[in-house]
Amino acid sequence: MNYKPYFEKAQQASRTLIGLSKEKTNAVLADLADALALHAEDILAENIKDLAKMPVEDPKYDRLKLTAQRIADIAGDIKNVVNLTSPLGDILSDKILENKLQIQKVRVPLGVVGVIYEARPNVTADVFSLCFKTGNVAVLKGGSDAEFSNLAIAKVIHNVLAKHEINPDVLTLLPAERAATEALLEARGFVDVLIPRGSQSLINYVRENSKIPVIETGAGIVHTYFDESGDLEKGKAIIFNAKTRRVSVCNSLDCVLINATRLADLPELLSPLAGGSVELFADEKSYETLQSSYPEALLKQAIEEHFGTEFLSLKLAVKVVQDLDEALNHIANYSSKHSEAIISEDAENITRFLNEVDAAAVYANASTGFTDGAQFGLGAEIGISTQKLHARGPMGLEELTSYKWVVRGEGQVRV
Structure with missing residues (x-):
């Protein structure tokens, strides 16, 4: 033709x-x-x-x-x-x-x-x-x-x-x-x-x-980092919303990073996800912590391929990091530069995260589900650009x- x-x-x-x-x-x-x-x-x-x-x-x-x-x-x-x-x-x-x-x-x-x-x-x-x-x-x-x-x-x-x-x-x-x-x-x-x-x-x-x-309106491999000072109630709501609001869209959450000092709070932090039938792929430390609380049928041990995957489904990777630096390094290695978030009450850590993460949209204490042209006041969107020339983001x-x-x-x- x-x-x-x-x-x-x-x-x-x-x-x-x-x-x-x-x-x-x-x-x-x-x-x-x-x-x-x-x-x-x-x-x-x-x-x-x-x-x-x-x-x-x-x-x-x-x-x-x-x-x-x-x-x-x-x-x-x-x-x-x-x-x-x-x-x-x-x-x-x-x-x-x-x-x-x-x-x-x-x-x-x-x-x-x-x-x-x-x-x-x-x-x-x-x-x-x-x-x-x-x-x-x-x-x-x-x-x-x-x-x-x-x-x-x-x-x-x-x-x-x-x-x-x-x-x-x-x-x-x-x-x-x-x-x-x-x-x-x-x-x-x-x-x-x-x-x-x-x-x-x-x-x-x-x-x-x-x-x-x-x-390019690239794929969304999206992370949320729960910092040492993160508010537990904020974190529960943000992570649940970012993962389950609509799993098939590019701003949905793919990986939770949690500061090692807050590992004891991980079961509570992720507890709403069980009700949403979210399947977790957890690294060794988080798997051990979640075994006694998260539904067995929904908890799996993570392998390398789970980090850096855009799931577009009710699946989520979980990883423990020692500090903000390790979280930033992980995001730099696996991010698609779409949307990334930090949950923290530490102003210095928030500033570092917002400044150092290379992504089209970066968040502090809010769901990545907001990365959307209509939500940003653009009326609608033609796409979310993950490149840097001419346009970036919605x-x-x-x-x-x-x-x-x-x-x-x-x-x-x-x-």
């Missing part, structure tokens, strides 16, 4: 967005939020078709699953995007040189944004809303796992665009077949940036094979823009 026409139309559509007013943009998105809620039953019916193809025990099942509440949440996120101020046209710097040239640095769209994603139908709506608000065209390549769900959501978007007489090619949903992925990776000159969302293997594949600049409106230099003169020429 020839995919070039898809990319040519997307590139042409990007020019049609330049003159779109902010009022018109917001009206389209407000109508889209209402339309998604109105057509929730149709979307859910298509989602059931996708769910029927996936085993319930697959970690991606929860990400794939839509409910009436999840569709309402998607619509709510779009309304949040409507209420945010568009960064387009913001003047980042403005100066007049000695030769009287006025030079401004102005925010502009990235252009055509390609996104490759797996079983996450919410991405279809989230990415479109953020791209549209920032004057970007979205070229989406969803996985075959979510084919029916993605098509249903895209249909609602295209109907709203038609209502407002806007070029439908501002959203392109490529066919679910693998060949479309290969074509998108090769679409240099048509697509300006590519963002993969999904497993580490998908992200690695895109990074290694794309001819287009890539913004990516919202500003992260979907670049800038250009606008130079005004009165006939100046360079000597």
Whole structure:
């Protein structure tokens, strides 16, 4: 199949967005939020078709699953995007040189944004809303796992665009077949940036094979360190929430590190997890401590592979460390640089942790479950970048823009 026409139309559509007013943009998105809620039953019916193809025990099942509440949440996120101020046209710097040239640095769209994603139908709506608000065209390549769900959501978007007489090619949903992925990776000159969302293997594949600049939204191998001065009640609530709130997302907790001086508190610290059926993979010291209190069927001895694993399920690694330095070293060795947390009442240790841990989001006395664009006040998110160039952490409106230099003169020429 020839995919070039898809990319040519997307590139042409990007020019049609330049003159779109902010009022018109917001009206389209407000109508889209209402339309998604109105057509929730149709979307859910298509989602059931996708769910029927996936085993319930697959970690991606929860990400794939839509409910009436999840569709309402998607619509709510779009309304949040409507209420945010568009960064387009913001003047980042403005100066007049000695030769009287006025030079401004102005925010502009990235252009055509390609996104490759797996079983996450919410991405279809989230990415479109953020791209549209920032004057970007979205070229989406969803996985075959979510084919029916993605098509249903895209249909609602295209109907709203038609209502407002806007070029439908501002959203392109490529066919679910693998060949479309290969074509998108090769679409240099048509697509300006590519963002993969999904497993580490998908992200690695895109990074290694794309001819287009890539913004990595990496896997989340997430740690929480319970310090010598950690508050036990805070720790119980934070660890339970970070692990069990939604296990299939990238900000869920994968490893608890506990200071050796607090080892006696470990059974109490992790006791809520037993009620949540969380399976523990504990190192030698923590295993010995937990044997008499944690359910035998849920307690296993850890091996090296358990540290540095993104579980995406009700599984958690546990390790005893001697001090903050050992905790920092462990995180440096195993972290995916997504989200890391410390539970501590020691201001100096908190400061060291926040300063020294190399991650997109670092927390003191709070759940890593907050690493999310909507929770950070971005309306929604296009992904969570774990790299350092251009964007890092939850990516919202500003992260979907670049800038250009606008130079005004009165006939100046360079000597």
